[in-house]
Amino acid sequence: MTLPQSEISAGDAVVFDAVSKRFPASGGNTAFTALDNVSLSVARGSITGIIGRSGAGKSTLIRLVNGLEKPSSGKVFVDGVDVGALDEAGLRDLRRSVGMIFQHFNLLSSRTVFGNVALPLEIAGMDRRAIEQRVRPLLELVGLADKHGRYPAELSGGQKQRIGIARALATEPKLLLSDEATSALDPETTQSILELLRRINAELGLTVLLITHEMEVVKAVTSDVAVIDKGQIVERGHTFDVFTHSRHETTRALLSGLAGSKLPEAVARGLKPAAADGDRVVVRLTFFGAAAERPLISQLIQSVGAEVNIIAGTIDEIGGKPYGSLVVAYGADAETSGKAERFFTENGLVTEVLGYVA
Amino acid sequence: MSPDLLLRIGSATLDTMYMVAIAGLVGSLIGLPIGIFLATSGRGELFPAPNVNRAVGLVVNATRSTPFIILVVAIIPLTRLITGTSIGTKAAIVPLTIATIPFVARLVEAAIRDVDKGLIEAARAMGATPMQIVFKVLLAESRPALTLALTMTIVSLIGYSAMVGAVGGGGLGDLGIRYGYQRFMPDVMLVVVVVLIVLVQLVQSAGDRMARRFDKRSRKT
Numbered sequence: 001m002t003l004p005q006s007e008i009s010a011g012d013a014v015v016f017d018a019v020s021k022r023f024p025a026s027g028g029n030t031a032f033t034a035l036d037n038v039s040l041s042v043a044r045g046s047i048t049g050i051i052g053r054s055g056a057g058k059s060t061l062i063r064l065v066n067g068l069e070k071p072s073s074g075k076v077f078v079d080g081v082d083v084g085a086l087d088e089a090g091l092r093d094l095r096r097s098v099g100m101i102f103q104h105f106n107l108l109s110s111r112t113v114f115g116n117v118a119l120p121l122e123i124a125g126m127d128r129r130a131i132e133q134r135v136r137p138l139l140e141l142v143g144l145a146d147k148h149g150r151y152p153a154e155l156s157g158g159q160k161q162r163i164g165i166a167r168a169l170a171t172e173p174k175l176l177l178s179d180e181a182t183s184a185l186d187p188e189t190t191q192s193i194l195e196l197l198r199r200i201n202a203e204l205g206l207t208v209l210l211i212t213h214e215m216e217v218v219k220a221v222t223s224d225v226a227v228i229d230k231g232q233i234v235e236r237g238h239t240f241d242v243f244t245h246s247r248h249e250t251t252r253a254l255l256s257g258l259a260g261s262k263l264p265e266a267v268a269r270g271l272k273p274a275a276a277d278g279d280r281v282v283v284r285l286t287f288f289g290a291a292a293e294r295p296l297i298s299q300l301i302q303s304v305g306a307e308v309n310i311i312a313g314t315i316d317e318i319g320g321k322p323y324g325s326l327v328v329a330y331g332a333d334a335e336t337s338g339k340a341e342r343f344f345t346e347n348g349l350v351t352e353v354l355g356y357v358a
Numbered sequence: 359m360s361p362d363l364l365l366r367i368g369s370a371t372l373d374t375m376y377m378v379a380i381a382g383l384v385g386s387l388i389g390l391p392i393g394i395f396l397a398t399s400g401r402g403e404l405f406p407a408p409n410v411n412r413a414v415g416l417v418v419n420a421t422r423s424t425p426f427i428i429l430v431v432a433i434i435p436l437t438r439l440i441t442g443t444s445i446g447t448k449a450a451i452v453p454l455t456i457a458t459i460p461f462v463a464r465l466v467e468a469a470i471r472d473v474d475k476g477l478i479e480a481a482r483a484m485g486a487t488p489m490q491i492v493f494k495v496l497l498a499e500s501r502p503a504l505t506l507a508l509t510m511t512i513v514s515l516i517g518y519s520a521m522v523g524a525v526g527g528g529g530l531g532d533l534g535i536r537y538g539y540q541r542f543m544p545d546v547m548l549v550v551v552v553v554l555i556v557l558v559q560l561v562q563s564a565g566d567r568m569a570r571r572f573d574k575r576s577r578k579t
Contacts, residue, residue: 066483068479068482068483091485092485092486092487093485094485095482095483095484095485096484096485098483100480100483100484102476102479102480104476106474106476106477106479106480108477108495108498108499109499109574109575110498110499110501110572110574111498119481119484119494120484120485122494123481123484123485123486123487123490123494124485151574152574153574153575153576171484171485177483
């Protein structure tokens with residue numbers, strides 16, 4: 001299967017067209033399919049996230065973009081250029097126009113901060129004075145101008161990743177690949193690095209393709225997301241839509257780690273798949289846009305009449321849009337449920353029955 | 359001890375330093391690229407040539423497992439060809455150099471293999487050529503380990519150079535054998551041993567200090 005022509009647009013920074021990657025058996029390892037017929041496009045100027053558990057194939061996927069890995073079948077296009085058709089020299093040119101940052105930063109311990117950011121420019125054959133002029137503003141951009149003579153060992157994890165980002169931006173790429181860039185950082189540092197990525201995206205118009213296993217990262221910065229599981233894309237779309245209308249169980253499993261999405265332990269344990277007489281139904285309501293601004297709870301209680309329990313809830317922002325999630329319980333009898341469902345439909349709420357409790 | 363003997367000890371020390379310096383320099387210059395090749399030519403590495411890699415590895419192992427004293431004797435024809443003689447300080451340099459090459463090659467290989475693979479990937483992602491990766495990443499990052507490898511090479515060479523004394527190679531080992539052992543002059547033997555110990559100490563501590571200066575991996579406060 002190839003991608004329908006309509007889905008390939010000139011505006012896409014990266015296109016994966018029916019890409020598969022198989023690793024043949026070698027040594028004690030059995031053959032392994034890392035990617036299975038993946039088609040995906042990354043819009044220019046977007047921050048696109050690819051999320052999946054470890055071993056889902058996301059590292060392989062991102063490495064196809066700059067040719068660090070080659071697909072077994074299918075094609076990868078970067079800015080309309082078929083990566084697989086490039087020779088070594090062509091690949092090197094491509095790589096100089098695509099920045100990459102890494103989970104473990106991969107800074108040279110023997111070089112200063114300045115020297116690390118200068119490295120890609122030296123590799124590209126730029127002369128010393130031009131390098132000097134390019135590196136200084138980059139260090140200012142990432143907020144580490146005062147550290148230029150320091151060695152990586154003298155910096156914190158967050159500072160190292162800032163250097164990694166400055167280094168990735170040195171050759172003025174149009175595309176930045178982020179390979180679990182915040183996975184080795186604490187939550188606070190993660191947020192500051194994500195904030196930096198967002199700023200770069202907005203100010204430099206850079207397309208960012210990031211892979212992660214953390215929903216927090218996807219939620220905080222991406223405009224689009226693809227969920228990958230066992231080498232296949234199981235869900236994709238605008239981040240807001242995927243979060244609020246997740247269909248695939250992998251997505252839900254990944255989402256369940258987010259604060260406010262989790263049911264209290266006591267409720268989760270008592271959850272039953274079917275209702276008995278006198279049971280209560282547990283429903284997750286997702287509301288956003290205009291619905292997030294109405295006094296829903298009081299209206300719900302008025303229309304349902306019966307008592308409504310609030311079990312869990314959160315109000316958050318995804319891609320700058322307000323988003324709420326509320327888990328409520330009410331009588332599972334036909335009358336109460338009927339009223340509740342009518343109310344949900346009238347108000348355009350997305351609901352999901354989680355189960356029943358006594 | 360007579361002034362004449364002291365003079366001999368002095369000149370033997372210079373002979374040893376001369377042999378070690380030349381063999382160390384030439385052996386390292388040849389051993390370094392071989393070591394780099396061994397570390398980068400496996401399957402899926404920078405210069406993939408697994409068969410050549412295995413072949414070179416075999417020769418290196420063979421040379422390393424030949425006892426030095428046998429190597430000295432075995433390559434006498436080669437030594438004659440190069441220096442025109444098979445005895446004396448100049449002649450001793452040939453087997454010393456031959457023995458240094460595989461020694462350096464293996465140490466260099468280990469030092470380079472120790473460089474974080476993530477750095478190679480990062481450099482590839484920047485569009486570096488394999489040669490740029492060798493010079494800008496592998497050699498730069500392994501400089502502390504290479505310095506220690508060179509130190510270890512020189513220390514071993516000082517030991518080997520004493521051994522070539524057994525076949526008339528000149529230097530401190532030669533002096534120790536001829537005067538200390540064959541003429542039974544324990545004081546000469548003692549001085550020879552002490553000078554050797556001092557030489558090794560000096561080389562080792564200078565090497566350690568240099569390696570520490572090159573090593574930027576630990577946080578300095």
